[in-house]
Amino acid sequence: MESEKPNFGAILVYFSKPSWAFLVLLFTAIAILSLQISTKTILPFQLFPVSGAPKQPDIASGSDPGSCAGIFGELPRRKHVMSIKDFGGVGDGETSNTDAFRKALVYVQRFSEKGGAQLNVPEGRWLTGSFNLTSNFTLFLEQGAVILGSQVPEEWPIVEPLPSYGRGRERLGGRHISLIHGNGLTNVVITGQNGTIDGQGRMWWELWWNRTLKHTRGHLLELMNSHNILISNLTFLNSPFWTIHPVYCSNVVIKGMTILAPLNAPNTDGIDPDSSTNVCIEDCYIESGDDLVAVKSGWDQYGITMARPSSNITVRRISGTTPTCSGVGIGSEMSGGIFNVTIEDMHVWNSAAGVRIKTDKGRGGYIANITINNIKMERVKIPIRFSRGSNDHPDDGWDRKAIPTIKGIFISNIFSLNSTKAPVLAGVQGASFEGICLKNVTLVGLASTATWHCEFVSGCTSAVFPLPCPQLQNNGSSPCCL
Numbered sequence: 173m174e175s176e177k178p179n180f181g182a183i184l185v186y187f188s189k190p191s192w193a194f195l196v197l198l199f200t201a202i203a204i205l206s207l208q209i210s211t212k213t214i215l216p217f218q219l220f221p222v223s224g225a226p227k228q229p230d231i232a233s234g235s236d237p238g239s240c241a242g243i244f245g246e247l248p249r250r251k252h253v254m255s256i257k258d259f260g261g262v263g264d265g266e267t268s269n270t271d272a273f274r275k276a277l278v279y280v281q282r283f284s285e286k287g288g289a290q291l292n293v294p295e296g297r298w299l300t301g302s303f304n305l306t307s308n309f310t311l312f313l314e315q316g317a318v319i320l321g322s323q324v325p326e327e328w329p330i331v332e333p334l335p336s337y338g339r340g341r342e343r344l345g346g347r348h349i350s351l352i353h354g355n356g357l358t359n360v361v362i363t364g365q366n367g368t369i370d371g372q373g374r375m376w377w378e379l380w381w382n383r384t385l386k387h388t389r390g391h392l393l394e395l396m397n398s399h400n401i402l403i404s405n406l407t408f409l410n411s412p413f414w415t416i417h418p419v420y421c422s423n424v425v426i427k428g429m430t431i432l433a434p435l436n437a438p439n440t441d442g443i444d445p446d447s448s449t450n451v452c453i454e455d456c457y458i459e460s461g462d463d464l465v466a467v468k469s470g471w472d473q474y475g476i477t478m479a480r481p482s483s484n485i486t487v488r489r490i491s492g493t494t495p496t497c498s499g500v501g502i503g504s505e506m507s508g509g510i511f512n513v514t515i516e517d518m519h520v521w522n523s524a525a526g527v528r529i530k531t532d533k534g535r536g537g538y539i540a541n542i543t544i545n546n547i548k549m550e551r552v553k554i555p556i557r558f559s560r561g562s563n564d565h566p567d568d569g570w571d572r573k574a575i576p577t578i579k580g581i582f583i584s585n586i587f588s589l590n591s592t593k594a595p596v597l598a599g600v601q602g603a604s605f606e607g608i609c610l611k612n613v614t615l616v617g618l619a620s621t622a623t624w625h626c627e628f629v630s631g632c633t634s635a636v637f638p639l640p641c642p643q644l645q646n647n648g649s650s651p652c653c654l
Contacts, residue, residue, distance in 0.1 A: 263294065265299060308358065321369075330349070421449075449485075463497045471507060472571070487500055488516045492520065498526065511538070518547045541579075543582045608631030
C-alpha cells in the first residue's frame, strides 16, 4: 500500500496572501527544517517513506552504528533444522496444523542444549491454534509462508492473568493465550524471508463489538519472562488484540517488521513493550486501530505491587498511521514505572496524536527521562498530548491516593503539518509533572484560534511555534532544558 503524499500545492495556497505573519511562519518552518536536516548525527530520515518495512541488514553486534539491534548479539546458527512438514503439517489453508506445531515444539526441546533448533515453515497457508516456543530456537518463515490463526476460540486456551494486571485487560479472570507464546525462554529468533503471520482477528473484533467477549482477547505474539529475543523481517496481520507483547523480558530486538490491521480494529496496538528492559524497536511500518508503539508497565495497584519497570527502550525509524490513537504512547498502564526511553526519527500521519503520555489517578508509578526527537507529522489531530481521566481501573481495589510522578520529558525537533488542535498537556491534580522541555517545535497550518492547553504541568521551551502555554514559557536556559 502506498502512503499518501502531502499536498504541497495546498501549502503554497495557504501562504499565498501577502501577510507578513504568514511569511515569517513560512521562513521559520524552512529554517527549522533545514537545521534539523543538517545537524543529524544518525542515519538520514526519509520524510515520506515508501510503503512496507525496509530490508533488514545483518544483525551483528556493533555492525551498524545507527542501530540498537546489537543488544541481541550475533544471529545464531542452529545445529538442527527441520520443517513443519516433518511433523505432518499441511499448508492448504484448511487443514488444522495445531497438533503439528505443538508436536514440533515438543520435539525440538531436546536440542535446546545441543546446538539449538530451527523450524522452517515453507510456502503455503498453515492454519493453527496457539503453540508455545522453546529456548535456543528459531522459527523461520520462508517466502510465501503464511501462518493463519485458528477461528476456533478453544484453540486459544485460557491462561492466568498477568500478575502486574491482576485480571484480563478487558474482562475479569483469565485471558486467551497468544497465537505464538513463550514463557521463561532464552535465545529465541522469529524471522524469515518476509513470511506472514495472520491472526485472522475479525472473529475476535466482532465479539468485542457485539459485547459477547467472555475473556480478554489473545495477542498475536507474547513472550514472558524471556531474554535475548529477536523478531524481524516478517509481516504480522490482523491481531485479535495487541500484536507484539514482550512482558517481563530483557534484550529484545524488534526490527524490519510490517504490522497491519484495519484502522477500525479495536486495540490492535503494534508493539507494546511491558515491564521490560533493554528493548530495541526500529525500522518498522505499522498501521493499526490503536497505538503504533506503546510502552507499559502494569495496571494500578497490581503494577505498583509488582514494581517491574520498563527501562532502556529505544524506538526509532517507525512510520505509520492510526486514526484513533498515537504514533508512540507512554502508558496508560505505567504503574510499575517507565524510565530511560528514547523515541526518534518517526513519521506519523492521519492519526489522533503524534506522541502521547497517558496517566491517571490510581496509576501511581513514575515516568522519567523520556527523550523524543525528530518526529514528522502530517494531519495529526493533536501532535503532543498528555492525557488523564480515562477512569480505567482493574477493580474497586485501586488506590485513589496513588498519583503518578512525571519528570524529565525532553521533546525536540518536532514538525507538524496541518494539525487541527494545538498540544494538550493535562497533568493530574496533586501530582508532579515537571521538567518538561520542548525545543525546536514547529506546528504549521494550525488555525489562528488554536491555543495550547496546559494544566498541572511545568517546564520550559525554546524555539517553539506557535507560542506555548504560560506554564512552559521559560527561556531555554532553564535547568529542565539543559
